[in-house]
Amino acid sequence: MASANPTSSFPDSRFVNDPLPSATATFNKEQLKSKFNLAILDDLDRKKEVKYTVVANGITKSHAAVWWSKFGFTKEIVSGETHSISNFVSCQHCFATYRYGASSTESISHHQCHAATSSCAFTFNKSHCTLDAYFNKNKKQFRVSEQQNLTKLFSIWISDSFRPISIIDDSGLREICSYFYDLGTKNADRHMDVQSLFQSKQTVSRCIIDQAHYYRVQLTELIKEPIENKSLTISPDMWCDRYRQISYLGLTVTYVDSNMKYHKFTMSCRDFPVDLSKSGENISKILKEELNRFGIDHFDSVNWISDRGSNFIRCFNLNMVIPIHCFAHRLHNVLTVTFINEKIDGYFNDEDIDDIPDKLGQDEFLGNEFITMAAKKILLTISYTKTLVRFVKKTNLNELIVKLGGDDTKTLKQSVTTRWLSLFICVESVYSNYDATLLALESRRTTKYMNDLRKNSLIDLLLLLAPINAALQAIQTDETPSLHLLHQQKKYSKIFQNSCVAEYLLAEPSGVQFFREHIHLELNKIIFDARHYMSMCLHPALHEMNELPEHTKMNCHENIRKLLQEEEAQLSVLDQTTRNDALAMRKQRKMLNQFLDEEDDDEKECTPSSSHQDELDIDQDDSDVYHKSSIRRSSSESSLSTEFSYKTNYQAFKPDELDRYLESDLSSTIVKANPLEF
Template sequence: MSRRDSSVWEKFGVISDEESNIVKGFAACKTCLKVFVFDSRRCGTSSLRKHADTCAGNKLTRSIEQYLSKGTELKVPRRDDKDTITRLSVNLVCNDIRPFDAVHGEGFFALAQGLIDVGAKAGRVDVKQLLPDPTTVSRGVNKYAEKIRQELIPELKMQLEGGNGAVTLGMWTDDYRKTSYLCVTLHYINNKWELIERVLCTSEWDSSLRKTADNIKPAIISALRKFGIDEFYSKLVYVTDRVANIVAALRTVTRLSCAAHIFNTVLYTTFKPSQEDMYGEEVTAMIDSAKSLVTYFKQTSLQARLKKTLKNSVETRWNSLHTMLESISSQFEDIRTLLEERGEVDRLTNLDEEALSDFVAYLERFKEATKALEASKTPTLHLTIVWYERIRRHLRASSNDSNIISSLKEKCLSILQDKFDIHRLHRLAMFLHPKLKSMKLIADSSEVASVHSEMRRLVKGAGAGAEKRLTLIACGAGTSKGPLRPLASASPVEHLRVELERVSLCWGFFQQSVTKLLGLKASSSSFSMSMASGATGNVVLVSWAWLGGMQSARV
């Protein structure tokens, strides 16, 4: 067989010099350009054929796109490549003055992987030509935000049409640039019984506008309008702090004061010196000395010799006073030893170990309250009265109290009772919780009767046969074994009975609660279960017949 007739020459070629003269005795692979010794008079084409069959470039492989799409087949980088990227990351942080975590996070990982994938497909490219301009990124963010808003509109409208929703909002000012901001967050329960929070906006306040009620209200409505839910403005429940301009802006709608904010304000006011305080100067001196001590340790090498970091107190940060005093109190002996070594024990002036311990214990209860009430994934409305009463009891005088603590308690209790607002929704939420339904924390029997009356009115609605829906949240009662599972039985009542037993809730207690709530006779025939479902807490959909009309409530 001649050289030209052999099929191997479809993949191999002869070698020529610069003047196009054939160099005898050699052949080259057209795919990988590897050169082989070849002499047709001494050997055949078997060696060339063998290479053609094993050449990597001739293998039937998947496309690069298919390969890159398989995340499980990503290669482990070589050590020298990783060292190169580390060096470039260091240069990025230093040259562009970026934080160390600039090369971390899901967003950055996706960007870096995208750059690698482009390089694998296109080869070496000019990254300046590839990366977008900051202005382009800015426009892209706005487009992406609008896309997400449009996708959320149907969901938000569907959830709010049943009258189920709340808004938390706040305003604050940046300490450095003195720029003010408004944040509006929507809270609702979705069809999977999950408590959802959506930040509708965190926007810079127009500096040309005064922060008055007449300007704040339109700003809130504008935030709702971006998501097509401004029509629900008057139907939502708003939770805010007690700042006068926000309270005035929401005077025509249902507004609750944030209990955690109130506790923080009560403490701040309590520690604020006044002429009536017998021990005000001593308290102020102790707090100032504690702050100075923390600052001194942070500015020297002493902090590194402590087991735990000393924390400073910041007025705008909840519980930071407790955190600071606790960090000192728990290491008081170690701190004293370090200062004695330097002959600076006088820095503990106004800081008595026993007094510090008393203050930490005094503030601990407030920290527990704010932690319990600031939860965003579980209902907390029913806990407001509970923690109000716990704090009141905590502030009662005790024979073990020092004179300073006794004085603080008296002042704090007076401020608490003046600032704390108990709304009817707090009482209703408390009644709906299985462990709190007896309402023993409410001493006034007329208030308890009012709650029962209000619940019947809400459930029964305005007229016979009218269909009403009322969302009643009862969370955390014996849920150690998990939430109620979706209906999986032909008998809703039997399914519910089994589920209640599984999560340690008494079926008889549940029946009694529902019949009492509805003002019906205590018999199971008075109502029936149509669905049992839930993903967060004990949430049950109950339906019952009343005057010929079907009523329903999520309990």
């Protein structure tokens, strides 16, 4: 009954049934009670064979859920009479049984039928197999009273100790409970002191330090291979806990191993010393300490991706490293400049990012630049939307909105500073729940929050922000590289090639056009790193780079060739020992051959012939004539004739590895979105 699975100690009210060898076995009362842990079977007092059947209930008005098409109530057959068990429903195919009542039916709706109907080796109809063959369970459920007592203990613990309720779903807690259960089964006959299992805080603290050291050693070994292949990238990030007034510095690692598998994990996270300023020098010092703990001695041993914070820029300049700047930060900067129109610092950290202000209707947010009434309407739409969502959050209207909107209705989302482009999500949630939100406000007599908010205005704002949101969704991947996508996602206007959107643009409001042109202008100011173009060229689906100018392509190809030459140079260094041995052997052979040749030359020099000297003179005269005639032929029009032969230093161009790749006709079957598969 005990299992290493952390979730085994906390059942989801599901009864897992495994088939018995025989379907016609007869059990006495005690055997039945030990076989079934169901409350409905505790009252059995007959020593008779009991059979169970399941027939799908079907979708009706009273049972409208989709899962009713394959689930039904269990029917008990006793002495030829059929009795329905209303507290449980079973799958008609695999006979998995669930408790059915006032509690959630989520586990039923997520049921996956793994057992084939053909596995029922019975003579009955497929939909009328007896459940006796499936009730011999390796894992038995706890009694309802035991589950209720544990629920009360959890409730008291969460309430008294102010623990988050999400701790119930924590896998670590369930693993601990499973371990306690295993200890109970092993020591069932012994009287044990439970308190002896719990150690002091100091002991646990020392254990955490030991475990951290152990896993740090494991990670150090894990990243050795990608560091040697220059495939490991580190992304430093700094943020602030405004409640505790503590800043943290985290390092996220991404790399591709030798098997072309993409990996990502958090390598380090530590609090930034309070007594140190967040200058580039101090950040460099802290980063070096963290890198040394993982066996990374130099900054240039890995690749770097960071935001454009001035302190990070200073840190990388001190260590002579050129990082790749985070594209998401730059998009957020574009929106900030567009809507606020302030010449803000282009370099910022996460803890310095400010959300788009609430009172965007005021003129001071647009400086001295002239703004039309249509553009002000867009700003007011943002302000009204954020004010509405804030009111809904404070008055707990989200539950009522979901209730009024139906099953697919979601709560209103607030625009926050820690999420990229949360303004789009905020506006989208208001637009999707517009009618339900209006009904909820009417019930509280607070419709004033939507008096000036129109659906058309929300659509205009969504179409304005949709391309930026699509770009962020495309590049934020956790399982594949996305560096090659950035140049495509920068092309803001390309998103509008859809026919429906194109028709909208023909009658686009002037306010939307005003901000869209500003966004397009700011996007064009973004200059990419050479590594962006190299990654684009090395992607099999984008290697032609059709939308780039010719000089950009040539520079990209030259950079790739330099990279290949550096790789060859590194390989030559690794093979230097082998080459030195080969050179030593070659020198020995050469010295031996020279010694033998010198003996032969001495013999020939002793008998020089006059005829040989004459031949040399004739050859010299012929060479002079040939030289003079070649000069005359080069200046004459007949120099292109095939009769004449030339001596030239020109060598035919030999295509290298990159040329063969660029000229290859790649089949569509091997070109995938993920370049690692190629």
